Amino acid sequence: MAEKSATSKLSSTAKKSTAVKPKFSKETYVKWYTDMLLIRRFEEKTGQLYIQQKFGGFCHLYIGQEAIVVGTASACRPSDKHMTAYRDHGHPIALGTNPRVLMAELYGRSTGCSKGKGGSMHFFDKEKNFMGGHGIVGAQIAMGTGVAFAEQYNGTENVAVVSMGDGAVRQGALHETFNMAMLWKLPVIYIIENNNYAMGTSVERTTNVTDLSKIGLSYEMPSKIVNGMRPEDVHDAIEEAANRARRGDGPTLLDIRTYRYKGHSMSDPQKYRSKDEVNDWMDNDPIDHVLAVIKENSWLSEQEIEAIGVWVKKEIDESVEFAENSPYPEASELYEDVYTQTDYPYIKEY
Numbered sequence: 001m002a003e004k005s006a007t008s009k010l011s012s013t014a015k016k017s018t019a020v021k022p023k024f025s026k027e028t029y030v031k032w033y034t035d036m037l038l039i040r041r042f043e044e045k046t047g048q049l050y051i052q053q054k055f056g057g058f059c060h061l062y063i064g065q066e067a068i069v070v071g072t073a074s075a076c077r078p079s080d081k082h083m084t085a086y087r088d089h090g091h092p093i094a095l096g097t098n099p100r101v102l103m104a105e106l107y108g109r110s111t112g113c114s115k116g117k118g119g120s121m122h123f124f125d126k127e128k129n130f131m132g133g134h135g136i137v138g139a140q141i142a143m144g145t146g147v148a149f150a151e152q153y154n155g156t157e158n159v160a161v162v163s164m165g166d167g168a169v170r171q172g173a174l175h176e177t178f179n180m181a182m183l184w185k186l187p188v189i190y191i192i193e194n195n196n197y198a199m200g201t202s203v204e205r206t207t208n209v210t211d212l213s214k215i216g217l218s219y220e221m222p223s224k225i226v227n228g229m230r231p232e233d234v235h236d237a238i239e240e241a242a243n244r245a246r247r248g249d250g251p252t253l254l255d256i257r258t259y260r261y262k263g264h265s266m267s268d269p270q271k272y273r274s275k276d277e278v279n280d281w282m283d284n285d286p287i288d289h290v291l292a293v294i295k296e297n298s299w300l301s302e303q304e305i306e307a308i309g310v311w312v313k314k315e316i317d318e319s320v321e322f323a324e325n326s327p328y329p330e331a332s333e334l335y336e337d338v339y340t341q342t343d344y345p346y347i348k349e350y
Helices: 001-013 026-051 066-073 090-095 099-106 139-153 172-183 212-219 231-246 276-280 284-297 300-324 331-334 343-350
Strands: 081-084 132-135 158-167 186-192 223-229 252-257
Touching: 026 066, 026 090, 026 099, 026 284, 026 300, 066 090, 066 186, 066 231, 066 284, 081 090, 081 139, 090 099, 090 132, 099 300, 132 139, 139 158, 139 172, 139 186, 172 212, 186 212, 186 231, 212 223, 223 231, 231 252, 276 300, 284 300
Parallel strands: 081 132, 081 158, 158 186, 186 252, 223 252
Antiparallel strands: none
16 A cells, blocks of 8 residues: 555645746746646547547547646657657657647548558657657667667767656566666666556555666666656756766666556546546646746736637647548558668578
């Protein structure tokens, strides 16, 4: 039960953390608010459309966790690389991907960010250095570390940011990867988006080590717990880790405590947690927090705040319209974007 008490303590601390004298600029807070609201409304609309059977497949919403991606994006350089698991809608939006191509991907249309062939779990945007959402649990840990190795090999100052859920840390590949990453001092930041549940199983039911930041200690990897309901805390932690990586000092592990307001996926009945628990975390909503800071500092008028909401709604409506008016991929696309080696000797024999 240690994990529940730890998250409750973090939750109550977050309620009292509204900044009177904010460390960050007006521009930063306004961007955080705008981006988080866009992610929230995109996910809400996605949930509605899924129930209406506008598209199928697996669908995992990011509602409640928005502070992680906006805080990460503001602390990184545009040239840094990002990779995550299949709860991947919020990441490209925070990095600047047009939500229209994301919605089209959900619909399986050719104008989607993965040409309509990836769906919800496989968003990708090379231009924004979003190296993909990945459907195999924990696979991105090793792959993202490979991206970090490439950056080091090519002599860039770029950092690879690799996100995973708390359930993915049970994968054996994580330990092999951590060992190599520290041995070679690779420029990588590992983010555990710790929303307390691996599907429906709580952290304390899957491990004796409920403080997931301790996982990095056996590799002497700098590790810490971060309040994932506050973009300020996320930004600071990512900035510190990125500076370390750019100096050549190697990886950092961040156990970023957050919460998903919805189920693991759209088919999740959520019987493993109480309504009181969900409501307690919703009281710490990162969007409400950032908006409170904006209002306390009189950075935006009520009309300007309302205008942001109107703009976000327009973006979402136009994204749906764009998706529904886009064509499906041609059948020939089945043979595109696949790996093949035409001069492989056995191919000629058959």
